[in-house]
Amino acid sequence: MSTKKLVDCKGSIELYGQTYRCWKEKGHGMMNMRSAIKQSCDVYFYELARRLGVDRLSVTAKSFGLGKKTLENFNEEKSGVVPNTKWKLKNIGTGWVLGETLISGIGQGYFQTTPIQLCVMTAQLANGGYQIKPRIIDNKYTIQNTINAWREEFTNIKNNNNVENPNLKKLYKNKENIKFILDALYGATNEPMGTSYRSRLTKPGYVYAGKTGTSQIRKITERERELKLKNKDLPYEMRDHALFIAFAPYKNPRYAISIIVEHGGAGSSGAAPIAKKVIKKVLDRHKLRKKYQLDLFQEI
Numbered sequence: 001m002s003t004k005k006l007v008d009c010k011g012s013i014e015l016y017g018q019t020y021r022c023w024k025e026k027g028h029g030m031m032n033m034r035s036a037i038k039q040s041c042d043v044y045f046y047e048l049a050r051r052l053g054v055d056r057l058s059v060t061a062k063s064f065g066l067g068k069k070t071l072e073n074f075n076e077e078k079s080g081v082v083p084n085t086k087w088k089l090k091n092i093g094t095g096w097v098l099g100e101t102l103i104s105g106i107g108q109g110y111f112q113t114t115p116i117q118l119c120v121m122t123a124q125l126a127n128g129g130y131q132i133k134p135r136i137i138d139n140k141y142t143i144q145n146t147i148n149a150w151r152e153e154f155t156n157i158k159n160n161n162n163v164e165n166p167n168l169k170k171l172y173k174n175k176e177n178i179k180f181i182l183d184a185l186y187g188a189t190n191e192p193m194g195t196s197y198r199s200r201l202t203k204p205g206y207v208y209a210g211k212t213g214t215s216q217i218r219k220i221t222e223r224e225r226e227l228k229l230k231n232k233d234l235p236y237e238m239r240d241h242a243l244f245i246a247f248a249p250y251k252n253p254r255y256a257i258s259i260i261v262e263h264g265g266a267g268s269s270g271a272a273p274i275a276k277k278v279i280k281k282v283l284d285r286h287k288l289r290k291k292y293q294l295d296l297f298q299e300i
Contacts, residue, residue, distance in 0.1 A: 001051050003033040003180060009043035013102075020046050020102050023214070037184035040195045040212060042106050049105025054096060057104060058084035063171050065120040066113050070134055080117055083110035108216055115258045118245050123256035125181055126247035129172040185209035186250055196244065199272035206283050210246025210275060212267030215260075217241060231265035239263040242270025248279045255282055 011027035012019050022028065022042040028035075036044035049057060061067060067082030081087070083104060085096040103109040116134070123132055172178050186209040188194040195212040217240055231239045242264030247253045257275055264270030 001033075001048055006030045006032055007036070007041075007044045007047045009041050011043070013043055013046055015099055015102065018099055020099070034180070034184045034187060037181070037211070038187040038191065038194050040188075045105040046102040049101050050098070052105075054101040054104050055084045057101075058082050058087075064124055066117050068117075070114075070116050070120050071136065072133075074136070077116070078112075078114055080114055081110055081112040107213065115260050118243070118258035118260075119256050122245040122247050122258060124171060125178060125185075126253035126256055129170060129175065129178040131169040131171055182209065182250075185211055185247075188212070189246070190250075195268045196246075196272040198268070199276040201276060201280060205249055206280060207250045208246050208248035208279050209250045210244055210257075210272065212272055213243030213245070214266050215241035215243055217263075236263050239265055243267045244271035244275045246275050246279065248283060254286065255279070 007030070009022055009024070009028040009031050011025050012021040014020075020042075023040065027043065028039055028041045031039070031041045031044045033044070033048075035041070058067075061082045067080050069077050069079050071077055083100075088094065088096050088100075088110070100109050104111060107113075120132065120134055123134075124130065189196045189200050189210045190207060191197065194200075196210050199210075201207060218238065240263070242259075242261040244259040244267045245257070247256045257278060259271040259275045259278075261270045261274070
């Protein structure tokens with residue numbers, strides 16, 4: 001599906017007697033892919049998922065780290081779920097239906113993910129689409145390996161060594177697709193009508209890009225829709241989870257973050273403001289952190 005393809009969002013679509021709604025009740029109007037990412041248009045991604053099919057969606061999601069563990073020898077970590085037709089037949093015993101494809105297009109339904117998976121996915125987009133393997137620094141051995149990696153990186157930068165590392169695994173087929181996504185995330189945070197526009201940072205060197213999300217934990221009843229109940233009007237345990245992912249700074253990214261606020265409501269109001277504070281603090285201390293890394297290089 002072309003990034004320029006337009007989809008008319010009228011607030012919902014009908015499929016076999018079932019209504020699939022956008023978060024914006026009256027709709028977004030005509031949306032292309034960039035504007036749909038920027039404004040979180042559900043209807044656009046229902047249509048995109050319908051055209052692609054859940055199995056193709058599953059392949060891309062898994063390639064960027066969703067649905068599998070990210071850390072080695074960490075038993076407490078969950079692998080999450082990236083559903084497809086084979087997964088449902090094996091685990092639930094019934095066939096896949098088209099309506100499930102639509103809601104998979106916005107990460108709902110059977111999808112399950114973890115904060116670290118979302119963070120790794122974001123980092124792999126921010127670095128240009130290359131696989132990374134995160135690690136927890138918990139002893140002298142891992143600290144030594146991390147310092148060695150920092151030293152190699154610093155040497156490459158110092159020598160202006162731009163030769164691509166043959167050990168890096170590409171996660172994309174077309175690099176322009178990665179650039180497109182990063183630009184769309186920039187719009188979501190830094191352009192009017194972007195869902196995290198109110199949480200942007202404007203100081204040079206602090207500008208970041210991110211994407212809001214809302215994890216719906218239950219089906220909304222027609223009665224609740226008639227009453228137009230908001231998350232804040234519901235009991236705490238019935239409220240949606242608030243999500244936000246981001247990388248910073250937008251130019252020459254160094255950090256990735258994922259925020260999940262349990263029962264926090266919308267990502268724009270519940271998670272993005274937290275990310276803004278964390279990103280500002282991390283970037284405030286970036287020079288001090290780099291100096292500490294260089295001091296460690298001198299000691300080894």
